[in-house]
Amino acid sequence: MFKTIRLTSCIILFTLLMNILFIHLASAQNRSKTHDVYNALTGVDIKIDGKMSDWDGVFDAVVGTDGKPFIDLPAGDGGKKAFQEHGGGKWNGKDDHRTGIMMVWQPDAFYVGLIVTDDKHDDPPNGWNGDTLQMALEMSGKRKAGIPMILYNMGVSAGKLVIHNEKAGKNGLTEKDFMIVRDESAKKTYYEIKLSAEEILKKGKFEKGLKFGMGICVNDGDPPQEKGQRGWSGWYCHAVVHGKNSEKTGLVHLTDKQLLVESTGKLTTTWSSIRQQ
Numbered sequence: 404m405f406k407t408i409r410l411t412s413c414i415i416l417f418t419l420l421m422n423i424l425f426i427h428l429a430s431a432q433n434r435s436k437t438h439d440v441y442n443a444l445t446g447v448d449i450k451i452d453g454k455m456s457d458w459d460g461v462f463d464a465v466v467g468t469d470g471k472p473f474i475d476l477p478a479g480d481g482g483k484k485a486f487q488e489h490g491g492g493k494w495n496g497k498d499d500h501r502t503g504i505m506m507v508w509q510p511d512a513f514y515v516g517l518i519v520t521d522d523k524h525d526d527p528p529n530g531w532n533g534d535t536l537q538m539a540l541e542m543s544g545k546r547k548a549g550i551p552m553i554l555y556n557m558g559v560s561a562g563k564l565v566i567h568n569e570k571a572g573k574n575g576l577t578e579k580d581f582m583i584v585r586d587e588s589a590k591k592t593y594y595e596i597k598l599s600a601e602e603i604l605k606k607g608k609f610e611k612g613l614k615f616g617m618g619i620c621v622n623d624g625d626p627p628q629e630k631g632q633r634g635w636s637g638w639y640c641h642a643v644v645h646g647k648n649s650e651k652t653g654l655v656h657l658t659d660k661q662l663l664v665e666s667t668g669k670l671t672t673t674w675s676s677i678r679q680q
Contacts, residue, residue, distance in 0.1 A: 433481040433651060438467035438638070440654045441617075446661035447507040449514045453584030453593045458516045460662045461505045473638060474503035480641040480651065487640065492625065492633025498522055498590070500623040502636040508657050510600070510608040517594035517621065524585050524592065525624030525631070530556025530567030532631045533624045536583075536594055537643040540572075540603060541616030541652045550649035552616075552642070553603055559583040559592075572602040611659045616652030618642025 442465060449457045466472050475485040475497070485501060486494040494500060497520060505516040517536065527533030535558035541550050554569035555576055564583060568575035581596040600608045620640040624630045635644065639653040 435477060437469040437471070438473060438476050440656055441465060441473060441506055442656050442658045442660070443506045443508050444658065444660050444662060445508050449507065449595065449597070451580065451582050451595045451597050453582035453595055455516065455518065455593050455595070458505050461507060461516070462503060464662055465505070472503065475501055476638050478636045478640050486634055486636045488634045490631065490633050492623065492629050494634055500634070500636055502621045504619060504638055506655060508609045510610065512600065513598045513603070513609055515594070515596040515598070517619070519592040519594065519621050520590060521592055521623060522590050523625045524587065525626045526560035527558040527565055528560070530558060530565055530569070531622060533622065534558060534592065535622045537620040537622065538596070539618040539642040539647065539652060541649040542603060544614035544616060544654065546616045546650055546652050546654065548648070548650040552647060552649050554647065557581055557583065559585055574602060609657060611657055613657045615655050616642070616649060617655050618652045620644055
């Protein structure tokens with residue numbers, strides 16, 4: 404009898420360990436081999452106005468292990484496509500939808516800048532159903548399942564900002580904390596977001612070495628036939644879609660590196676070529 408109980412206990416323990424191992428391996432397999440970590444620069448002054456000139460140089464300076472910037476990253480869960488179709492939506496390539504990502508920090512705030520190429524703008528009725536940004540932050544940096552996340556959804560509709568503090572930090576974001584500008588002639592949408600230390604940190608300021616998880620999902624709708632959430636691009640989108648998944652975030656790492664500046668005072672690199680594509 405006791406042998407049977409011990410055997411049963413061993414089987415249960417073995418099954419639990421195998422399940423844990425499977426979940427860990429599955430999570431690791433779904434992480435990017437080249438763009439899993441974003442090493443954020445500091446010393447860049449950002450004004451939240453949607454003009455994006457403050458970001459010159461950042462896009463080229465922060466790259467993955469393959470030397471390529473944070474754009475056209477896998478949008479699915481373990482897949483390689485830069486756009487994941489959803490709800491009957493169709494993706495027609497980079498002119499249809501693509502997202503370039505930048506992040507910098509100062510002691511009092513963390514900034515996110517996005518440039519989204521999008522041939523048609525779908526005015527959202529809320530923070531997710533249309534052309535919108537859904538952003539998740541897992542502040543422990545452990546990136547394990549079940550960790551509570553901070554969640555923000557935002558967009559621009561008929562020139563007016565839309566914000567949904569789904570699960571805010573301390574007080575939530577207001578219109579002073581972000582700007583979204585749609586340039587219809589260029590077929591671009593520009594996002595700038597300021598996340599203050601007071602809003603997303605339990606205490607203290609941002610500092611070198613801090614790490615936390617993040618998911619960036621930029622939804623796409625193509626009116627008039629394909630309005631609403633018909634697909635997405637970004638960075639670790641599955642942190643936000645198909646559930647809220649803290650284990651499926653990318654890792655942001657705050658570094659003390661700053662942009663290189665030539666003796667003339669001009670930035671050595673620029674992402675103007677991406678802005679103009």
